Amino acid sequence: MVNVVIDGQRLEAEEGWTLLDAATYYGIFIPTLCYRDGLSAYSACRLCVVEVKRGSRSKLVASCSCPVEEGMDVKTKSERVMKARRMIIELMLATTPNSRTLQCLASEYGVKQVRFASEDRSCLLCGLCVRMCDEQMQGGAIAFAKRGVEREVSMPFHKTPEACRECGACLYICPVCELPCKGPMQPGELCNACLDELRLDAFPSGD
Amino acid sequence: MAEVKTESMAGFVESLIRSHGADRSRLSFILHEVQKEYNFLPEQALRDIAELMEISLADIYGIATFYSSFSMTPKGKHVVTVCMGTACHVRNSKGILEEVCRYLGVGAGETTEDMLFTVESVNCLGACAMGPIMVVDGKYYGDMNAARVRSVLKKYEKAGPVEVEEQAAFASPAELDGYRERISHARYPGETSVYVCAGTGCQASGSMEVLEAMKLELQGQGLEQKVFLRGTGCHGFCERGPLVIIGPDNILYQKVTADDVGEIVSETVMNGRVVERLLYEDDEGTRYVHKDEVPFYAKQVRQILGPNGELDPFEIDDYIARGGYRALSKALFTMEPEQVIDEVESAGLRGRGGGGFPAADKWKACRKARSVDGVKYVLCNADEGDPGAFMDRCLLEGNPHSVLEGMTIGAFAIGATHGYIYVRNEYPLAVRSIERAIAQAEEKGLLGRDILGSGFDFEVSVTRGSGAFVSGESTALMASIEGRVGEPREKYVHTAVRGLYLRPTNLNNVETWANVPLIVNEGAEKYASVGTEGSKGTKIFSLVGKVRNTGLVEVPMGITLREIIYDIGGGVPGGKAFKAVQTGGPSGGCIPESLIDIPVDFDELYDVGSMMGSGGMIVMDEDTCMVDIARYFLDFLGDESCGKCTPCREGIKHMTSIIRDITEGRGKPGQLELLEELAEVVKDTSLCGLGQTAPTPVLSTIRYFAEEYREHVEEKRCRAGVCRALISYSIDPETCTGCVRCLKQCPSGVITGEKKQPHEIDPAKCDRCGICMEVCEFDAVIRK
Numbered sequence: 001m002v003n004v005v006i007d008g009q010r011l012e013a014e015e016g017w018t019l020l021d022a023a024t025y026y027g028i029f030i031p032t033l034c035y036r037d038g039l040s041a042y043s044a045c046r047l048c049v050v051e052v053k054r055g056s057r058s059k060l061v062a063s064c065s066c067p068v069e070e071g072m073d074v075k076t077k078s079e080r081v082m083k084a085r086r087m088i089i090e091l092m093l094a095t096t097p098n099s100r101t102l103q104c105l106a107s108e109y110g111v112k113q114v115r116f117a118s119e120d121r122s123c124l125l126c127g128l129c130v131r132m133c134d135e136q137m138q139g140g141a142i143a144f145a146k147r148g149v150e151r152e153v154s155m156p157f158h159k160t161p162e163a164c165r166e167c168g169a170c171l172y173i174c175p176v177c178e179l180p181c182k183g184p185m186q187p188g189e190l191c192n193a194c195l196d197e198l199r200l201d202a203f204p205s206g207d
Numbered sequence: 208m209a210e211v212k213t214e215s216m217a218g219f220v221e222s223l224i225r226s227h228g229a230d231r232s233r234l235s236f237i238l239h240e241v242q243k244e245y246n247f248l249p250e251q252a253l254r255d256i257a258e259l260m261e262i263s264l265a266d267i268y269g270i271a272t273f274y275s276s277f278s279m280t281p282k283g284k285h286v287v288t289v290c291m292g293t294a295c296h297v298r299n300s301k302g303i304l305e306e307v308c309r310y311l312g313v314g315a316g317e318t319t320e321d322m323l324f325t326v327e328s329v330n331c332l333g334a335c336a337m338g339p340i341m342v343v344d345g346k347y348y349g350d351m352n353a354a355r356v357r358s359v360l361k362k363y364e365k366a367g368p369v370e371v372e373e374q375a376a377f378a379s380p381a382e383l384d385g386y387r388e389r390i391s392h393a394r395y396p397g398e399t400s401v402y403v404c405a406g407t408g409c410q411a412s413g414s415m416e417v418l419e420a421m422k423l424e425l426q427g428q429g430l431e432q433k434v435f436l437r438g439t440g441c442h443g444f445c446e447r448g449p450l451v452i453i454g455p456d457n458i459l460y461q462k463v464t465a466d467d468v469g470e471i472v473s474e475t476v477m478n479g480r481v482v483e484r485l486l487y488e489d490d491e492g493t494r495y496v497h498k499d500e501v502p503f504y505a506k507q508v509r510q511i512l513g514p515n516g517e518l519d520p521f522e523i524d525d526y527i528a529r530g531g532y533r534a535l536s537k538a539l540f541t542m543e544p545e546q547v548i549d550e551v552e553s554a555g556l557r558g559r560g561g562g563g564f565p566a567a568d569k570w571k572a573c574r575k576a577r578s579v580d581g582v583k584y585v586l587c588n589a590d591e592g593d594p595g596a597f598m599d600r601c602l603l604e605g606n607p608h609s610v611l612e613g614m615t616i617g618a619f620a621i622g623a624t625h626g627y628i629y630v631r632n633e634y635p636l637a638v639r640s641i642e643r644a645i646a647q648a649e650e651k652g653l654l655g656r657d658i659l660g661s662g663f664d665f666e667v668s669v670t671r672g673s674g675a676f677v678s679g680e681s682t683a684l685m686a687s688i689e690g691r692v693g694e695p696r697e698k699y700v701h702t703a704v705r706g707l708y709l710r711p712t713n714l715n716n717v718e719t720w721a722n723v724p725l726i727v728n729e730g731a732e733k734y735a736s737v738g739t740e741g742s743k744g745t746k747i748f749s750l751v752g753k754v755r756n757t758g759l760v761e762v763p764m765g766i767t768l769r770e771i772i773y774d775i776g777g778g779v780p781g782g783k784a785f786k787a788v789q790t791g792g793p794s795g796g797c798i799p800e801s802l803i804d805i806p807v808d809f810d811e812l813y814d815v816g817s818m819m820g821s822g823g824m825i826v827m828d829e830d831t832c833m834v835d836i837a838r839y840f841l842d843f844l845g846d847e848s849c850g851k852c853t854p855c856r857e858g859i860k861h862m863t864s865i866i867r868d869i870t871e872g873r874g875k876p877g878q879l880e881l882l883e884e885l886a887e888v889v890k891d892t893s894l895c896g897l898g899q900t901a902p903t904p905v906l907s908t909i910r911y912f913a914e915e916y917r918e919h920v921e922e923k924r925c926r927a928g929v930c931r932a933l934i935s936y937s938i939d940p941e942t943c944t945g946c947v948r949c950l951k952q953c954p955s956g957v958i959t960g961e962k963k964q965p966h967e968i969d970p971a972k973c974d975r976c977g978i979c980m981e982v983c984e985f986d987a988v989i990r991k
Contacts, residue, residue: 041697043852044851044894045852046852046893047853049892060891060892062697066699067699067700084891084892087854087888088853088892091861092857094857116857116861125853144692148845148847148849148856149848149850150850151851163263
């Protein structure tokens with residue numbers, strides 16, 4: 001067993017667990033977007049970052065892939081973590097306003113405006129569909145193409161390959177396929193319907 | 208083997224996969240084996256692999272056609288390449304090609320019916336000094352003549368692997384030492400040596416013509432046996448190339464042309480007289496005779512780069528004669544692996560690729576790590592992508608054996624048996640140089656099985672990059688070697704424990720490896736006597752930008768930036784004021800004038816908000832706009848980000864858009880704060896080093912040049928006159944003579960006026976290109 005401290009609580013974690021595994025086991029909630037049980041960790045959305053203290057220095061790590069280590073002192077809701085998550089949500093909203101998941105996260109984290117130039121690309125590039133197709137459906141029909149801001153999820157040559165069985169698993173897992181509760185949003189627009197009920201930063205912080 | 212037997216091929220592929228595993232990580236290896244066996248990748252083999260390894264055929268076909276080392280059409284057992292470069296051409300390479308074709312009965316680009324030979328011609332192999340060149344299966348035959356073609360090719364006609372042994376592999380350190388002794392005498396017959404720089408910079412300014420002329424001139428004078436002539440790797444002083452150095456006194460001639468060669472030979476080589484007009488002359492008119500007195504070289508300590516100027520990179524004997532592979536022999540026969548690591552640790556060697564991580568710590572971790580099948584890897588990162596840095600290319604091109612020797616010693620210390628050198632595809636000469644070096648070292652028993660009879664095995668392969676800056680990141684580099692997309696992953700489990708093919712892997716860059724033989728040879732104590740408390744040895748920088756003497760410089764750690772820029776670099780040209788120096792490439796920062804007396808080492812540069820990086824050092828003067836510099840690096844990083852993680856992909860995009868607003872006059876109060884807030888999160892949360900350091904150029908320029916940012920935002924003013932939207936041109940009617948020069952040159956046609964009457968610029972239509980200002984001889988054009 002590995003001894004870790006998460007948000008001030010001394011906890012025992014099993015060797016090989018990630019920080020997210022440990023937190024989840026003890027009912028400590030960490031938001032995730034590109035991570036889903038049953039799929040490999042991809043560490044791309046960075047929403048699940050937590051602050052890990054080592055000696056006098058601390059840094060943010062992706063809890064979905066960072067393994068527990070003896071003596072780790074972890075804060076899942078420190079100001080640094082919250083600031084980072086709010087910024088990441090804001091960045092993602094700038095390209096994906098019509099994701100219910102994301103709009104709800106914005107409300108929970110008190111993101112009330114998008115300060116960046118916005119355009120609707122309708123994809124978070126979380127890669128859940130790619131891994132779902134490959135790892136759960138053994139399809140391998142879709143993959144990432146191109147790089148940087150051009151990056152996209154794509155079928156080879158934009159044509160449906162033989163490997164696609166049209167099973168719909170990619171749609172099922174996509175966090176952008178469900179509209180926000182107030183209906184379609186314009187780029188930069190925020191739902192914030194339940195802003196006041198859900199503010200997470202009203203909760204006691206781990207600091 | 209005129210045809211490939213489908214049945215036996217299926218068997219071959221199956222047994223290959225059975226013995227090496229069907230894991231995807233073995234794909235690239237298996238493709239290489241199939242290529243080796245059949246000399247190309249037969250379609251049926253790919254289908255078999257897809258089925259047996261359960262990978263989609265499209266994926267495999269993509270990889271197979273992506274990498275140049277794989278061929279989709281059959282080639283002969285032996286590939287004969289004839290170089291048609293300029294130097295070879297003047298020495299009748301056409302005649303050689305004709306003779307090859309005649310002898311084999313095929314045309315260029317064709318394969319003989321018995322599938323034994325494929326004939327190819329190539330535009331330049333970069334081994335011009337040895338021309339004309341013919342290469343068979345990677346073995347170089349220099350100074351070829353048509354008569355020799357037949358005798359060389361006959362050796363390859365025999366069945367089975369061809370042993371073209373001119374020198375048997377060394378079976379012991381004593382044999383290596385004896386050989387060194389013999390060739391040292393044979394190689395330096397006279398007292399005079401002539402080194403012509405054949406680095407890429409000097410080549411571009413015509414050094415190959417100088418070398419060719421020198422060769423002919425020495426022959427003409429009957430001196431070819433008495434004078435040791437070499438076309439060498441980069442000497443560093445690229446600004447003044449082509450460079451020629453005459454030993455033993457190291458007289459330096461600069462900007463030499465082929466026409467100067469006759470005089471150099473008759474005066475200096477034959478009579479020991481100096482040709483004054485070819486010497487380096489400084490601004491005060493002082494001329495310097497010897498290389499070491501020239502200010503550019505005087506403050507340098509060229510312990511890594513030095514040998515570049517004295518050896519032919521294509522000749523292993525040059526390296527051996529200078530004491531090469533002595534360190535390897537010492538490590539293998541007189542040291543334990545742990546001792547080697549201890550030595551590197553006390554030498555204080557830190558990674559030269561940028562991060563400055565202690566090399567010995569990585570080596571130790573990798574040695575300690577357990578591998579499921581005992582396989583460990585050592586890698587050499589030669590994916591030098593930083594714009595403005597070219598030291599790794601020069602080392603690989605100019606002294607490849609020093610890198611190989613360092614890697615082999617490292618492999619011995621770590622317990623690795625396989626190595627990869629990952630070279631960017633844009634460096635074809637470096638690829639050739641290192642591949643040639645590997646072949647030569649294997650031939651001489653200095654690489655491969657049972658090195659020098661020690662029982663230690665180490666094999667090295669070269670992998671070419673495919674044009675992605677991010678692939679220089681360690682995990683991305685490993686993914687790329689494995690035949691995947693060069694995209695980084697989290698490394699909470701260090702690559703020393705789980706790296707390439709999930710085996711313990713140690714990665715160091717070119718310059719780091721080149722330091723290793725020096726440490727083993729000289730001992731840690733002597734090595735560590737150069738440098739500062741935390742950074743030992745030397746560092747190579749490419750000194751470029753607004754500085755007089757551009758080139759490659761190697762300086763002891765701890766030298767000040769001022770010494771590098773002013774004493775070695777000769778300061779800023781054109782009477783302009785120095786503004787900043789950028790170090791560390793796109794991950795580094797800009798250091799202002801107030802800090803140029805800091806000593807250069809890993810920690811000091813980090814403390815002032817920049818970093819050592821791989822060694823780019825770009826000098827900037829008053830005409831450089833610091834906001835524009837931040838924009839330049841962000842543009843670069845935006846192009847090069849892989850796009851995997853949100854903060855890097857989206858963050859860089861929005862940082863660029865904010866900076867662009869500022870440089871284009873749309874800056875608003877509060878944007879700088881947003882920029883800084885965003886920059887902090889990108890730095891804090893990005894997945895890999897590219898994203899984590901992407902904000903550095905922004906943060907460091909805001910830190911030191913906040914006033915310039917404020918001027919851009921609040922006053923809509925760019926003091927350097929770079930940001931076009933913020934400047935305007937006008938003509939001073941008092942000084943304007945009405946010469947119509949600007950009027951004629953203006954590409955937008957917005958300047959009006961009569962001859963001999965003051966001209967005027969229409970500010971509304973002006974494109975602000977500044978051509979009017981450049982062409983005005985009376986300083987009448989004013990930029991505000």
